[in-house]
Amino acid sequence: MNGFRILLLFLWVLPAAAAPHLTRGPYLQLQTSNSMILRWRTDQDTPGLVRYGLTADSATNVARHAGALTEHIVRLGGLRPDTRYFYSVGRETNAWFNAPGDSFSFLTAPVAGPARSTRIWVIGDSGTANTNQFAVRDAFYRFSFGRQPDLWLMLGDNAYSTGTDPQFQKAVFEPYAWLLRQSPLWPTLGNHDAGSANSPTQSGVYYDVFTLPTQGQAGGMPSGTEAYYSFDFANIHFICLDSHDTDRSPLGAMAQWLKSDLENTSRDWILCFFHHPPYTKGSHDSDKRSDSAGRLVEMRENFLPILEAGGVDLVMGGHSHDYERSFLLDGAYGYSTNMAPAHFKNRGSGRANTDGAYEKPSGAAPHQGAVYMVAGSSGQTGGGPLNHPAMFLSLNKLGSVILDVDGPELNATFLNEKAQVRDYFTIRKK
């Protein structure tokens, strides 16, 4: 009798033990107005299927990739713009890892051009996989309850200390699993991520785990590389640069691409992000050529003139583990000691309820001023003098940034790990 019971137990346990399990994701990548890429990982080679539809009950369309894999990448095409889809991922048509539902759904991007209320969550140097990171995340979830971000940005150093796959698992895919499956993530490479990745060959962990545009699939001009790219969302043009591992010279491909990309956009807003900030006096110093092998200085000297001529509105970086936010600036390409009154297009707070929002002409007008932000405290703080004269405010505080773009107005909020607003400002286009 005992032998029979053991046999029954064995027969019951064996298939369960052998069944493939989801070990990562699903997560959303490369969102466009008519497509979305879903990725996930299983612990065994399996086929990869997605069923999707306009309601949880009608998620009956099926897309799949060829073959049996552990890294699953399925592109859903032919979708409607600005539309919510519900989905499941699975290995067979009768073996799904999740049921379609609110937390397994996504919105496609709206058609590029017309304005639409957009929320963007921005985190930098978040990849500590510790309670600091989780507190910043939870504060945002509380703050943004009921209003999912339409997309979110990672400003680099996404996984400490060397961007290995287990580190990405602990610092990105596990802590943000809930958000990753509902809102597309657009990252940039940080120096720590580059410990296990190589931009010139687009290889290594960072490039393995993310699917990023190379041919202008989501708007913008094709860059030919996942290291730097652009994309559109409604009336916003986003530009991601690689400040760590790509040629930063004016003759380099990245600078040349940036010029043509800026020439060809019609969006109302231009937001740029890269890891090494052009202005900082935190745990890094943008006045020192020796800091980070000159990357901060090179980004300021070589890329800010292009960005400002192209009408950039907001430039975001990390690297220094703090929050620093500038006045409305233009033309400050030298050291902080050389900053002059002419570099300040507006020396106010940018706060609409005190001395007024930063105002700019509509469209991508060149040299009308940009706000520069360091948001590198989403996982740790690093101190430093925090006295760069470009900055309206410098805080050695944990936190993240929320951008709300609504037609001609961009509202930015710095939220600390206790969900308290520690800074805010508005840029308004007239």
Next chain:
Amino acid sequence: MKRSDARPGLVLGLILWAAPLWAHGPLHEEIVRLTAELQQQPDDPLRLARRGELLQLHGLPDQARMDFERLAILRPTDVTNDFRLGQVQLELGATHEAVRLLERFATHRPQSAPGQLLLARALVKAGRPRDAAEHFAQAVEVTAEPAPDWYLEQLRALRSAEAPREELLRCLDAGIARLGPLPVLQLPAVELEVQLGATDQALARLDALAARAERKERWLVRRGDVLKEAGRISQARVEYLAARQALDALPDKLRRAWTATELRQQVEAKLAALPTPAEAGKAQSP
């Protein structure tokens, strides 16, 4: 996007060449720990190599060189150390020594893209652009996803070597074939086509770019410039007029933007500078 190819040399490249920078704290602490361990075992090759790499990442190439030179004595046949030492010699300006080491590494590991690329860059610095161009081409050949920069570096090397324009074009077309019609590769190719008198090919390249661009007006201006350069004045005028029309058709906020008004002024100036049909006919008559 894709899983890493298990290419020989890639792992080495990721470790040595990707320029990863650990935080100052952990990096410094690891150097101190390795130094203490090396005091007990001064000839431990693994520790010497690791400390050298960390010193290099920490911005101390002089000290890194000492570790790699010691390693070269201990392991004279270790070609991996040729890469390490070659890289640090290049950083320190010892170009010819770097070339010697990197050539030896590339001979033993021809499939290493980082090895080929670093050698090419060393050869540029050594004033051997023709050889450099060959190694840039090798680097591209052995890589699954080469960066656009590699083609531009190869192009610069070929220009320095005074290679014929047809060869420069072949370099760019190889990149376009691999990476698509990127503006950073197509625009220099347009210039070369114009210099070679291949106007229609230049226009075709511009059309490929314009097809993927949201805003057409600058591409129309460029078409006009190419046609003007070729002496096809009436066609140039058509393109400039089309550019002006495209500018006028922009939504109000874009049309009033400084970039658009400046471009419109340029178009007007270009139109005004074109010879009239009578002048053009006169200039063409013997």
